[in-house]
Amino acid sequence: MSPSSEALALLTPTRQAYALAGIGHVAIHTADPARARDFYCGLLGFAEARGKLLPHCGEHRLLETRSGQLVALCRAVPGPGLAKTAIHTAYRLSGPARAASLEKLRRRGTEIFTYKEDRPEEAPQNCYIHDPDGNRIQLVADPTLSGEGVAGIDHAAIQAIDLEWAEKFYVGTLGLDVAHVVGWRTEDYVRAEAWAAGKEQYLPGAMRLDKRYFAFPGQPTHRPRPNIQLYVRAGAETIAIYLEIEHRQEPPEEQLIGTPRIALRLARGRLEDVAAELAKEKRPFAGPVTHAAGSPFGRSLYLKDPGANFLEICSD
Amino acid sequence: MAALESLNHTAICVHDLIESTKFYCDLLGAVPNSRSLFQIEQARAGVVIFQSVILEDYLLALTVAPDFMPMPPEDQLRGAHGFRHGFVVPKKRFDEVQESLRRHGVRFEGPVDHPDKGPFGQSIYFKDPSGNFLEILWRRDENPEDNRRRRYVAVE
Numbered sequence: 001m002s003p004s005s006e007a008l009a010l011l012t013p014t015r016q017a018y019a020l021a022g023i024g025h026v027a028i029h030t031a032d033p034a035r036a037r038d039f040y041c042g043l044l045g046f047a048e049a050r051g052k053l054l055p056h057c058g059e060h061r062l063l064e065t066r067s068g069q070l071v072a073l074c075r076a077v078p079g080p081g082l083a084k085t086a087i088h089t090a091y092r093l094s095g096p097a098r099a100a101s102l103e104k105l106r107r108r109g110t111e112i113f114t115y116k117e118d119r120p121e122e123a124p125q126n127c128y129i130h131d132p133d134g135n136r137i138q139l140v141a142d143p144t145l146s147g148e149g150v151a152g153i154d155h156a157a158i159q160a161i162d163l164e165w166a167e168k169f170y171v172g173t174l175g176l177d178v179a180h181v182v183g184w185r186t187e188d189y190v191r192a193e194a195w196a197a198g199k200e201q202y203l204p205g206a207m208r209l210d211k212r213y214f215a216f217p218g219q220p221t222h223r224p225r226p227n228i229q230l231y232v233r234a235g236a237e238t239i240a241i242y243l244e245i246e247h248r249q250e251p252p253e254e255q256l257i258g259t260p261r262i263a264l265r266l267a268r269g270r271l272e273d274v275a276a277e278l279a280k281e282k283r284p285f286a287g288p289v290t291h292a293a294g295s296p297f298g299r300s301l302y303l304k305d306p307g308a309n310f311l312e313i314c315s316d
Numbered sequence: 317m318a319a320l321e322s323l324n325h326t327a328i329c330v331h332d333l334i335e336s337t338k339f340y341c342d343l344l345g346a347v348p349n350s351r352s353l354f355q356i357e358q359a360r361a362g363v364v365i366f367q368s369v370i371l372e373d374y375l376l377a378l379t380v381a382p383d384f385m386p387m388p389p390e391d392q393l394r395g396a397h398g399f400r401h402g403f404v405v406p407k408k409r410f411d412e413v414q415e416s417l418r419r420h421g422v423r424f425e426g427p428v429d430h431p432d433k434g435p436f437g438q439s440i441y442f443k444d445p446s447g448n449f450l451e452i453l454w455r456r457d458e459n460p461e462d463n464r465r466r467r468y469v470a471v472e
Binding site for chain 2: 011161162163164181183184185186187189190193208210211212213214223225227228243244246247
């Protein structure tokens with residue numbers, strides 16, 4: 001009567017969880033690492049991790065949060081059209097720390113964006129800015145926190161050309177839990193209509209205007225829809241995966257190490273398990289790579305997800 | 317006159333694709349077939365979001381309604397709100413189906429006895445989570461020796 005179904009099983013992890021402890025670091029692009037460092041440290045409250053560098057990040061400045069999570073500001077040309085996408089990184093701060101950062105940003109003349117959130121738990125966190133290179137930043141006030149500075153990375157939002165592939169990879173292969181989905185319910189379409197009518201503002205990339213499959217005479221040729229989204233939980237952090245709005249140039253297929261990149265921390269001793277699973281799934285990866293002394297972590301696997309986003313899985 | 321062979325599939329509107337897919341698959345025993353709108357090409361082509369499921373040999377495309385549909389009162393379990401899908405089970409599994417619905421907290425009306433001379437034996441009536449009417453019945457003219465399942469013909 002109730003055969004378990006593959007597609008439904010994908011909504012819950014089908015593999016043994018690998019004790020992925022969350023996001024360890026992110027690498028983002030900047031045309032000028034020193035200028036970006038000044039922005040992140042001077043206005044947002046990051047600390048520069050002096051004397052530390054991350055493997056395979058090219059020329060970069062390294063920032064540290066209170067949790068120990070790292071942000072590498074890598075010298076590279078930020079991708080075109082970034083502002084039209086939902087790609088962003090969210091950082092967690094105490095309420096007073098976020099208020100202090102926002103005040104500094106306002107005095108500097110930095111535009112602060114507020115959007116209607118499509119993930120309920122982010123509703124009080126609708127506070128976005130752009131860094132000098134156009135990377136979108138979300139500042140998340142955590143009521144459980146106190147103190148100054150940036151407490152940690154809260155979530156990272158990326159894009160994929162196929163959300164079903166993304167689900168198979170992040171949930172099926174890596175064993176992450178689904179935290180939320182958008183675009184699967186009528187209420188999401190009702191909100192898209194409100195967005196198209198100019199009644200509500202959403203994060204760029206959260207809604208889309210696609211041509212109709214067919215249109216009756218007199219009917220609009222395009223219609224607003226939610227952009228399909230999948231949120232997966234890695235430890236205390238979340239990765240938000242949005243369907244791409246437009247095609248983008250992907251890195252060469254054989255390139256497995258690159259930036260921008262999200263690194264997931266893994267419990268010691270499990271890297272081989274993940275490598276075996278990736279091999280079984282025929283997903284190319286590089287490593288395990290053993291890092292030189294002085295690296296913040298000991299070994300890493302490098303790969304791309306099915307959406308060609310660079311990933312790193314690192315452990316002590 | 318068109319020489320139609322059989323009814324092939326139905327696209328029905330639902331309000332929650334996850335809830336509906338779980339209902340049809342986990343409760344009624346359907347098997348997921350394919351999804352649409354999860355790829356950029358499909359989205360740009362304006363394809364609607366659906367999850368197709370195969371119930372025995374019949375395909376249902378569970379399609380997310382772009383607006384909330386007026387639905388019959390919650391306590392109305394039997395009717396035809398535009399349409400009703402009726403599915404057949406062997407008589408020997410009819411009690412098992414009812415027990416499964418009870419176990420999953422799905423309210424149903426029946427079993428309702430049909431006229432002795434008709435092809436239908438008994439039916440139960442209920443709704444899916446979005447309010448679409450459903451019926452499960454057994455037929456008096458079933459051949460208890462025939463355990464074949466008709467092969468599904470894909471519509472893709």
